[in-house]
Amino acid sequence: MAETKREIERKYESDDSGLPDLTGAGGVAAVLDKGLVELDATYYDTADERLTAASLTLRRRTGGSDAGWHLKFPVAPGVRDEIRAPLSDTVPEEIAALVRSRVRNAELIPLVRLRSARDVRHLVDTEGALLAEASLDTVTAERLTGKRRAAQWTEIEVELADGRDPAVLDRLDERLRKAGLRPAAAPSKLARALELTAGRRRGARTAPPRPVTAGDHVLAYLRAQRDALVELDPAVRRGLPDAVHRMRVATRRARSTLRTFGTVLDRTVTDPVGAELKWLAGELGVDRDHEVLADRLKNALDALPPALATGPAAERLTAWAGTRQGGAHAHLTGVLDSRRHLTLLDTLDALLADPPLRVAAGKKPAKPLGKAVRKDRRKLRAALEHALELPPGQDRDLALHEARKKAKRTRYAAEAATPALGTPARDLTRAMKSLTTLLGDHQDSVMARRTLRELAAVAHAAGESAFPYGVLYGREEARAAALEAELPGRWKKIRNGASG
Template structure:
């Protein structure tokens, strides 16, 4: 299993070569002293696909020798100056675990050496008054050799400031202010790899234009699809590592993509998008069991922890743990297996194709206000129909089912509103917020209904094992009370969603 750490760093062009090019940073914020921390020789070979798919996604995979952290390093972008670095022991080939974590980017293409970077490094530590390390400042003399056909060599100096764990990012701003005063400017490349590829002649192809007219419905829809497809790919490593909330976020991203493709059929040709929607539905289904299991276990466990001791009879906690383990492992395995299939990789390729060349219809080019507003209002109409039908049902299983369908309709309206926010402004943003309120309320009701079914099953199993089912019955009653309470709130929340009047803001 690989080790993981977050690194927050910035890179600069030193004012002059050599160690003397590092300005004195003593007195910058909490920095009480600057202490030399040695020299080292680092040798790293970076791996990527032949067409540099990892570099295009700001992901780096390297095999490094020298220094205290020799081994394989995979760096994933987290936003801003922060990346997550995953480390694996030194070996000849790319470790299987790291290979799997980049699969959503490589799509199974071979990983090959693309550039070798050697650095002569001089390190200094920025320390606080108590001697604790706040940051590490490294001055590197870098030599990069392309390992691709026709590539060249590049050499440069680089100053790097990396925060220690737990240190506020505000220190970077203070350090940078001092550096600027001394003539040291930010590097124009975010990483050594990016500069090495650029300066040795490699071309990292940026995503091309989608072909839609700026400000048109096709432009807004394509931009949303590009954003969500990128999120889906970026979440893949977190799902494989079973990180908290990762499965939920990927599942929601599938829904957002499906909702966009469904709501904006007037913009995109459904003959192309409907098969993609079907595959997104499949993926969300494969992820759903793991997410539902996680939410349900947390819900029941929290309710059990809140019960007074006198209401907990029998080995209730042990039975709950056994239930979670028996179901949770299978659900997580199913999710990971789905991400390892060729079907999943074909879906990612299909999303890429949609983003690169969206199948634009006539309505994609003009009539932004009318096209976007009609799509949102159509989803509102579907929700209104669902709500009216559900609220007219008598209490029971049929009404619960209809309320669940209304919840899904509220999600679709919310996602359609997200797509149109840039075109229609505050009115559609308010509508999306109100749709979320309805969705949240109906979600609370549905969660309580599902929990009741599960609690009854666990109670039956406990009874058949000769255990008391009393506590499970108490929890069942509490969940029923929650469902009734959410239902009582629903009419007022729904009334707040009067039919919206949507138009584009003036000046758009």
């Protein structure tokens, strides 16, 4: 089974390759010599180095206390999450799955071999507890593809012990810099090895060109959503907080972009892509919606006075909330592993590489983008004002839900256009975010009331008290009525205050 470790470290290089005495720095009471460790690591990537381009490292390492497969994800400068799996001859499936969104049909091949002689020091406090580990690494790198070049260097690593305050590294950094050390130029040993064994200096990653035309702006926004889908894939697999929601939003943004900017990108080409994005959003959304609704109902029940929360309502609600949890994650990872999903990612790549541009794509952005945003806003206005004309009830609920969808589409259109249109689009984005939050709360209330009716019916059939469900239903009904009463004023303020 794979396990995760948060790695917080700093790397240094110096001309004399020495490790200075760190006693007294950062609360270090003593420096303990732990001897020399021989490490042998083979780094894997695709032939076109897709993992390296994303600052991911995948290695098989022997020697030391953590021999095995290691996959590292960047979290922040100097901070990485290391996923570890036991040693085996081939890449373990739990590791391979985490890079599938990038690797897809490509083969993972040995890219570089690094052999390190690591001279280890433990930095401990007055009680002998570990603060950090400092090591002097003498590294030999060998390129395993193309012309097999080799390189050698020495570097110093200081890694924070688990649970320690990162400020320890700041204080050690002061001592190390005074001793003549400087932060390593390369972010990792692999990056340095690739540079030194390439036969030429690897150029710094260049920023994409500044958007100029309408097409540039639309493609930049679409590219950001494609990147989010790829980057969030391993986070969804790992069950990280909010990852599913964020991936679902990226699919909606991408689909909305294809639909809204039909004068820029040919919809006869992009509509099938949009249909696949809709499928993915649906797969991501089912269990997410269930989870959000369960949390809403649990919190509402917990807020009831004990005298009103009669019977086994809490137990029944907990059972209902857990009905989908067992197989939800397995289903979702199955979707991400599916040929359909991987083909969608390939299709988005191809679309961005060779976009189906229309005439408006080559124009200055203000007019075509502004026109598209205004069109979406008009559709929202018609949908919302129609909903507000209806009497309270199911028809109005459905109409408000449709208006919510159009508000989201207007928001995403304004987001995409903000770099070109500036403040008016930014203001409209904020206004649409506020409106979708209100309409989303209303829709959640609609779904909550539907579920409460179902739970009450089941409880009644089982001979239990349905009273708590009725109380919660009444509160949700009052909440929805308050939101509907707030909507006209909110919309009037948006209509009069937001440009677009």
